[in-house]
Amino acid sequence: MKKKVVLLVVIALLTSIAQESLGQFSFSNLFGGKNQTRKRKTFEPYSSVSLGIGTSSYYGELSPYNRFIQSTINGMRWNAAFNFTRQLSPQFGLRFGLTWARISGDDNYMDGVSGYEANFMRNLHFRNDIKELSIVGQYDFVPTLKGSPRRASIAPYIFGGIAVFAHDPVAKPETPLYPDEWVRLQPLHTEGQGLPGYTAQPYSLISVAVPLGIGVRYKLNHNFDIGLELGYRFSFTDYLDDVGGNYAATADLAAQSPLSAAMGNRTLERIAARTGKDRTAGVIQYLTNIGIYDPNNPVDPFTSSFIVPGFDGNGDNKRGSSKYKDSYMLTTVKLIYYIPAKIKCPPLR
Template sequence: MKIYHYVTASLLTALFMGGTAAESSAQRLYNGFAPYSSVSFGVGSSHYYGDLAGYRRGLRATYIMPRWNVGLGYTRQFTPKFAARAMFTWARISGDDYTFNKVDPLKYVQQYARNLHFRNDLKEFSITGIYNFIPDGRNSNARAKITPYVFGGLALLAHSPEARTPYNESSPDSSRRWVKLQPLRTEGQGQPGKDKPYSLVTLAVPVGIGVRYTFNESFNIGFEIGYRYTFTDYLDDVGGNPYPDLNSLQGIAGEMSNRRFERIAARKRNGPDRYAVLEDLFNNGTAEEKAAIQGALETPLRGGSGILRDGYVLTNLSIHYIIPGKIKCPPIK
């Protein structure tokens, strides 16, 4: 954790020092421009991309299981075109092999048979630079009416994926509980020859576009969409590792690691019998289809290739309050 404390301190120091330098430079380069600050609050949607919703099926991943986010930010406008923003965002992402692939189980039989799901509440602290395509006037009262912009920066991300325990017909009230997955080490992490347990804190790179509308002297309304590329492959608890030896896992870890033979889709309340679909396809399928289903149920591979890390997209509709600045009166001659 020390490295992440160091990164956080470095980000805050860089923001302060960079802001001081930028403001000093702005006063020299943009004579007469008065830097100003604003605070913002916004809400929007979140969209996950990873092993349970692949980048190659990005359009479906975008709309099939959207979740929510809320954010609180502070922005300093240093020049008519450049600003810096510190922002805290709480976002939920989610994925489900059954929901994502039920429209065509045979076409995506590997994922449908795998039957994994998760949810993850992300706590993101980001520092980004903002470039306005339309410059402001000399002060906050002379802001452009409509301002399109781009942004990019660095974020510190805390997360902890969860999933529901399997449905138990003999005790339905106690089954389907949300449990945290990282402590279960569902891919055998920490065992000899395996990866060490993944960290619940990581870095992300946010980039995106947005537009602001000047509502009046005190308020802006904004909308933006941004992608976060993370430095972890475990937002969904699924890396590129094979299934572990279930005898080496303790407690419910084995049940949460290999869910291919569960009959009921556990994520949804009153979930359907998803295994009956595989049985029907197998019993009535061609030899090729039967081989594909059998292969999906027997493959040692639990996750993807791991070439691309997990990521997510956030949309945000926000309101910005312009903090009143000091009024500078011209000198009397």
């Protein structure tokens, strides 16, 4: 239902852009009629390009939606963007964008967080570089009555559209296996995707998202603006983080490779691979709380003799949830250049 509402909003916005653009057109324009002269005096379409940098945040199994502020801050990374915008009418424009954004998440942010002890015990992490191509409609709240030189000093706007992106989640293995390396997760079949006996197929590394957002531009001079933008991407995949279903049986993953087995279930790793932090205290606390560890008779909790409910490697336990798709949010500061409508040539002598 949530996805249908988002798509309806995007369709409505793009439809409004089309209607507004057609409203600027008359058949008399084809023949150089009076209407063409009059319209050109009120508004001239123009183009701009922009370069931007900013932050990125991911939301999903390793960065819960119901801890939105903490999730936004904990896994914050970077993004860089290039955009070309064609202003079609005083208030509507069409924008084409290229964005490169890095996102990340880590269960170890949940160390000591009440209600998320199982997330900490799961001990998964990832990072993912997203390469996004988008087309969005942009609505300015303040109209530009003529060309770009007459644009408003401050112009807030909203936007919405569609994006296609490539992604490839990676993670760090336990140090003794591959020191200081990041390995691709999708080929490891970490949830049994594509393996005999499993119905799920490997997830695609190409997906679609719906960008929606707000922004504001401030006029610096005749040709340049500076802008600030906040954009949220509703993706159509649950595997930006390589997590979305059940654990695969450890024996099935081990038949593929030791690395597949190690990356599929990471609960018995003493050291958090990404941060290098010792997990012993948090794991003992979790095992004590669920009643399978006696602190009066301490033993090493990082052994296969500990069969932890929910993480026992038999393939029946949930590793993630498919209830909500993954998403990401970008904040961008950008420099905007308005392409001159006409290039004046020096007079011939």
